[in-house]
Amino acid sequence: MLLASMDKVVFGYSDVPCLESANMDIYSGEFVAVTGPNGASKTTLLKLSLGLIKPWRGDVYLAKRNQSGKKLVIGYVPQQIAAFNSGFPSTILEFVLSGTYVRGSWLRKLSHRDHAFTEQALRQVGMWQHRNRKIGELSGGQKQRICIARALAQQPDLLIMDEPTTGMDQESRFGFYELMHHHVKEHGRTVVMVTHSLTEVHSYLDRIIELEKKEEGGWKCCTTTSCSGHFSPAG
Numbered sequence: 001m002l003l004a005s006m007d008k009v010v011f012g013y014s015d016v017p018c019l020e021s022a023n024m025d026i027y028s029g030e031f032v033a034v035t036g037p038n039g040a041s042k043t044t045l046l047k048l049s050l051g052l053i054k055p056w057r058g059d060v061y062l063a064k065r066n067q068s069g070k071k072l073v074i075g076y077v078p079q080q081i082a083a084f085n086s087g088f089p090s091t092i093l094e095f096v097l098s099g100t101y102v103r104g105s106w107l108r109k110l111s112h113r114d115h116a117f118t119e120q121a122l123r124q125v126g127m128w129q130h131r132n133r134k135i136g137e138l139s140g141g142q143k144q145r146i147c148i149a150r151a152l153a154q155q156p157d158l159l160i161m162d163e164p165t166t167g168m169d170q171e172s173r174f175g176f177y178e179l180m181h182h183h184v185k186e187h188g189r190t191v192v193m194v195t196h197s198l199t200e201v202h203s204y205l206d207r208i209i210e211l212e213k214k215e216e217g218g219w220k221c222c223t224t225t226s227c228s229g230h231f232s233p234a235g
Helices: 042-050 092-103 112-124 140-153 170-187 198-204
Strands: 002-011 019-027 031-035 057-062 074-077 158-162 190-194 207-213 219-224
Touching: 002 042, 019 042, 019 190, 031 042, 031 170, 031 198, 042 057, 042 074, 042 158, 042 190, 042 207, 074 140, 092 112, 092 140, 112 140, 140 158, 140 170, 170 190, 170 198
Parallel strands: 019 219, 031 190, 031 207, 074 158, 158 190
Antiparallel strands: 002 019, 002 057, 207 219
């Protein structure tokens, strides 16, 4: 099922476009990486796909329903997580638990399932033992983990993350790739993430969307439909 797409999208922040003729398709049940050099408008591509910014020209599509016909639930983990105010009053548990409200009214009573999803998500990112700490006490890498946990607690159909492994050591990064691969293959979720670490993650991916510089300026999407053959197997 097609969840998101772009067709001949053009966008810029000034008079000069930074993205030109961007074409992209995201399907359910895929693990997709978005990559490219610094300044290649990767974050802009994500924001356009989510409808957070509007293109100058071209068409952007985002499905309203999932494969079951229910409202599409999107988890989004942006950059700059470490910028959380040190005085942020919430505990880790409260913050991640708040993600479960995405699937219902903010006025509803939290259910046993909400608490179970929250515990599961925090355990998956290795932060359950810290659940009663204040967010302002955490390191940048720990803040990154709890934002991922909050997104997972939403039980999203589509999970979009902007450089989610920032601040993680190598062991944590590979554990994260395994976790995302599990969510895609076992739960049918779609994961799209911006990364610079293709040599690490390529064996887990279904597709790569690479932003390449056009000869006349601006960036274009170059989609690799299969990861095999483009990178040597990890040794």
